[in-house]
Each structure stands twice: as C-alpha cells, then as structure tokens.
Amino acid sequence: MAVGIPRRVNPPQPQQTDNILRSGFRLEYPGKKHPIEILSTPAGQYQASSTHCGGDNRLYHADNLGVLAALANDKAVAGKVRLVYIDPPFATDSAFESRQQQHAYDDHLTGSLFVETLRERLILIHRLLADDGSLYLHLDGRMVFHLRLILDEIFGEKNFRNCITRKKCNPKNYTRKTYGNTADYILFYTKTDQYAWNRAVEPWDEARVMKEYPCVDDKGRRYKKVPIHAPGVRNGETGKLWRDMLPPPGKHWQYTPIRLDEMDARGEIYWSPTGNPRRKVYLENSAGIPVQDIWLDMKDAHNQNIHITGYPTEKNPDMLERIIEASSNPGDLVLDCYAGSGTTLASAASLGRRWIGVDRSDEAIKTMLRRFEVGTERMGDFVNTPSNTHTLPLFTTSNTDFTLFVEKK
Ligand SMILES: C[S@@+](CC[C@H](N)C(=O)[O-])C[C@H]1O[C@@H](n2cnc3c(N)ncnc32)[C@H](O)[C@@H]1O
The missing domain is CATH 3.40.50.150 (Vaccinia Virus protein VP39)
Structure with a gap:
C-alpha cells in the first residue's frame, strides 16, 4: 500500500489565504x-x-x-x-x-x-x-x-x-x-x-487474530511486527543514526534513538536474523479492530x-x-x-x-x-x-x- 508523504509548506500569508478561499x-x-x-x-x-x-x-x-x-x-x-x-x-x-x-x-x-x-x-x-x-x-x-x-x-x-x-x-x-x-x-x-x-472498534475474532497477530513471545503473548520507520526525510533526531543504522532512503525513524533504545531494553523490538529491527505490537494492547x-x-x-x-x-x-x-x-x-x-x-x-x-x-x-x-x-x-x-x-x-x-x- 502506498502512503503519501505530507507536504511541509510554510503557513500561508494573509494575501495567500484570501486566494485559497477564493479558489475554494x-x-x-x-x-x-x-x-x-x-x-x-x-x-x-x-x-x-x-x-x-x-x-x-x-x-x-x-x-x-x-x-x-x-x-x-x-x-x-x-x-x-x-x-x-x-x-x-x-x-x-x-x-x-x-x-x-x-x-x-x-x-x-x-x-x-x-x-x-x-x-x-x-x-x-x-x-x-x-x-x-x-x-x-x-x-x-x-x-x-x-x-x-x-x-x-x-x-x-x-x-x-x-x-x-x-x-x-x-x-x-x-x-x-x-x-x-x-x-x-x-x-x-x-x-x-x-x-x-x-x-x-469491533471485537477480534479467532481467525483475524491468527492472521494479524501471528507471532507469540516467550510469555505466550500474541504480537505482530511493524516497521519502525515512516515515509519522509527528517533532519532532526529521527533522521539520525540509530545503532549504526540510518533510516531507509526517503524515510525517518518513527521514534527518537533514545526512545528506540528504551523500547529495545523493554524487549519491544524484534531483530530479524539479518539484523533488521521491527516493533512488536501486542494484541493485549488493542481495544479491538478500529x-x-x-x-x-x-x-x-x-x-x-x-x-x-x-x-x-x-x-x-x-x-x-x-x-x-x-x-x-x-x-x-x-x-x-x-x-x-x-x-x-x-x-x-x-x-x-x-x-x-x-x-x-x-x-x-x-x-x-x-x-x-x-x-x-x-x-x-x-x-x-x-x-x-x-x-x-x-x-x-x-x-x-x-x-x-x-x-x-
Ligand atoms: C428518511 S425519514 C427519517 C427516518 C429516520 N432516520 C428513522 O430512522 O426512522 C425523513 C423524515 O424527515 C421528515 N421531514 C422531512 N422534511 C421535514 C421538515 N422540513 N421538518 C420536519 N421533518 C421533516 C419526514 O416527515 C420523515 O419522517
């Protein structure tokens, strides 16, 4: 699924606002x-x-x-x-x-x-x-x-x-x-x-739980793995190196490197065999299917x-x-x-x-x-x-x- 990157523009000046209204x-x-x-x-x-x-x-x-x-x-x-x-x-x-x-x-x-x-x-x-x-x-x-x-x-x-x-x-x-x-x-x-x-929200049913939360941790808790990066380049903390890795081209980390360290310390980051980090999202924290x-x-x-x-x-x-x-x-x-x-x-x-x-x-x-x-x-x-x-x-x-x-x- 393609995700658009929100355009960051300077706020319109009064003259421009008039034009936007007029062109509405x-x-x-x-x-x-x-x-x-x-x-x-x-x-x-x-x-x-x-x-x-x-x-x-x-x-x-x-x-x-x-x-x-x-x-x-x-x-x-x-x-x-x-x-x-x-x-x-x-x-x-x-x-x-x-x-x-x-x-x-x-x-x-x-x-x-x-x-x-x-x-x-x-x-x-x-x-x-x-x-x-x-x-x-x-x-x-x-x-x-x-x-x-x-x-x-x-x-x-x-x-x-x-x-x-x-x-x-x-x-x-x-x-x-x-x-x-x-x-x-x-x-x-x-x-x-x-x-x-x-x-x-709608309640989870067995079949959707199995499909969407396919992983189980060592405490028996169901989770899914989601990327920790999002579209768009950022120049602040979320665009910097984390664990010697830059976010993929055209993307930024969803959290600052400090927060990612904290999440990793709590066991909330899954590391693939090739060293690719992903975030664990637990079923128990979901109120239902939005x-x-x-x-x-x-x-x-x-x-x-x-x-x-x-x-x-x-x-x-x-x-x-x-x-x-x-x-x-x-x-x-x-x-x-x-x-x-x-x-x-x-x-x-x-x-x-x-x-x-x-x-x-x-x-x-x-x-x-x-x-x-x-x-x-x-x-x-x-x-x-x-x-x-x-x-x-x-x-x-x-x-x-x-x-x-x-x-x-
Ligand atoms: C589609 S029905 C609404 C059905 C409703 N949602 C239901 O679950 O039963 C539309 C209603 O709007 C009322 N209505 C239409 N024009 C109205 C008006 N100008 N003032 C008050 N009621 C009006 C009609 O009498 C009709 O009962």
Whole structure:
C-alpha cells in the first residue's frame, strides 16, 4: 500500500489565504440565500402538549426550520448540541407509506430546491452545535456530492472527517442495466478540530487474530511486527543514526534513538536474523479492530426477526448506536430534526444521552409515541393471520421521558 508523504509548506500569508478561499469550490444555483438571511429565520412558537409533558427531552411536531430557528435563541440549546444525526428525504421524488400503508411523508423536492432547503437547516444546525460537536448527514448517491460542497462551505473543508459508505440492503436482483444499488453515504463533519471522539472498534475474532497477530513471545503473548520507520526525510533526531543504522532512503525513524533504545531494553523490538529491527505490537494492547469508513454490517431491517416500527426508511438502531457512542458521551445532547420513527432518539436514550427530535409528519409522531411507549415489533411477514396478529413479541426500547411540543395556535 502506498502512503503519501505530507507536504511541509510554510503557513500561508494573509494575501495567500484570501486566494485559497477564493479558489475554494462553491456550489452556485438560483435562489441561494445569504447565510445572514438564513440566520434571521423567524423562530417558530411552540407549546407543550397536555398529553406528553414528562421530561427534559423534547419532541417537536413541526417543520424543523422554525424549530431550529427557535433553538438558536434558546440558551439551553444553542452552542450546546454535541451531536446531530440527520437522515432527510433523499430527493427521490416519491411519497412514502408505512408498513400499515399510512402516508408518512413526501419526498418531492429535487435539484437546487432540495439543496437550498437542506442548506438552510444545516446553517442553523452549525449554529446549534457545541465547539466540540459533530454532524452526520445521511444521504444516497443522488445528492451526496452536492451536499459535500455545501458542507465544505458551512463547516470548512478542513472539518470534513469522513464520507462513510454504508451497505444499506442485501444484493438486489436488478433488471436495470446498472450495478445493483446497495450503498448509501454518511457525511461526517465536526465544528472544529477539537471534537468528542471515542474510537469505534469491533471485537477480534479467532481467525483475524491468527492472521494479524501471528507471532507469540516467550510469555505466550500474541504480537505482530511493524516497521519502525515512516515515509519522509527528517533532519532532526529521527533522521539520525540509530545503532549504526540510518533510516531507509526517503524515510525517518518513527521514534527518537533514545526512545528506540528504551523500547529495545523493554524487549519491544524484534531483530530479524539479518539484523533488521521491527516493533512488536501486542494484541493485549488493542481495544479491538478500529471501524473503517465502509460499513457492511449496518444494513436496515432485512429479516423477519428484526424489530421495527414499520415507518418507511427507518434506520438500523445499531448504526445509530455506533455513531452516538463515537461522537458523544453520556449526558450529552443529541439532535435529530428529521426524526422519522425516532431511531436516533431511542438509541440516544438507551445510551444515556439527552435528546431533541423534530418531525412534521403526523405518522412519524404517532410512530415515535408508540415506540417510546411499547417499543418496536418483530418484522414478521406481510401476511396478517389471526394467529400472528397482535401476538408477535414486542421488543421494548428503554423508556424515555420527554415533552411533546406542538405549534402554538
Ligand atoms: C428518511 S425519514 C427519517 C427516518 C429516520 N432516520 C428513522 O430512522 O426512522 C425523513 C423524515 O424527515 C421528515 N421531514 C422531512 N422534511 C421535514 C421538515 N422540513 N421538518 C420536519 N421533518 C421533516 C419526514 O416527515 C420523515 O419522517
């Protein structure tokens, strides 16, 4: 695998910075508003419903633009949201129904109207995020590249962290003359370069341990051997002789000669029969296999034993748990303003986070209220016979206290 050598250049002078900004890419389209106009969006007016008035978590039954504008003036929320996950409509030009064939939501905005509608929300979301906060925006191949440019404008290119490719479903038996469409994408941005981060790992399995940690030391500890040099020439200590050896051409030692001596004294350096040093990396020091940016293990409901609400496009709760655990800590505030069936909110609650959810669809709110009360239901099959109706076991997510806000009359 080729590894690029980071280029070391002098920091840009003010004049150069202007040029860099000017040469940055922008997505231009008719009707693109100035950010100041968006930040002056009138705040919506909401009141707590008498039916669900139970706690600090908030569920808004309203269009999210007015809610985000209201939250931007709310001292308890503005600048305090640690994590936003959103899964908006994907510009499919379709209408979505629940499994019970109830109309859930329309997805008819396309092109620049779709982009600008989402951009308005993203500018307000940026305002709500804490300085160490993160945004995950879930889209598919239709609009992800347009929104990448928009998010670079709002968050800054340097705060782009990943474009995660997720396998959303099993292979399709396609009749179209294209490759099967099984991927969607999650753009991950942070507000600054100091952000909440708990590295996600998967547990080791026997086969991978044997492959990746093939060596065993005299105490029975498994390890692998890795180079002690890295690409790029350095003129300091790490470019100097160690044990009469220079680093290979075009490379430098990963540690100073003093640290390498200390590591060798502790038995952490492996010497090959030809005198080639390598570092021993022990399995016992590994928390697990770090999760990469292709997620094959987070498909949405795909078999009859999986528990769901029946809301269309509902996402896999394991995926939400991965995101929430990686980018927030217990007690943090998590926001999803396209909440749908409430997957983000239920996952946040079960992980001890506080939450704010928004959806304007009656069916979404009905689904979330049921989910918070009784949980999700085994998917089963589509046939409702007297023997399987009402008898499928319910899987109860952790109860969560919340207050439902509705628009003021
Ligand atoms: C793809 S679904 C979200 C599914 C969700 N992630 C889940 O796991 O169930 C998108 C949701 O956004 C909601 N929505 C779309 N535009 C909205 C808006 N302007 N304000 C509030 N909700 C909106 C729709 O009603 C729909 O429930």
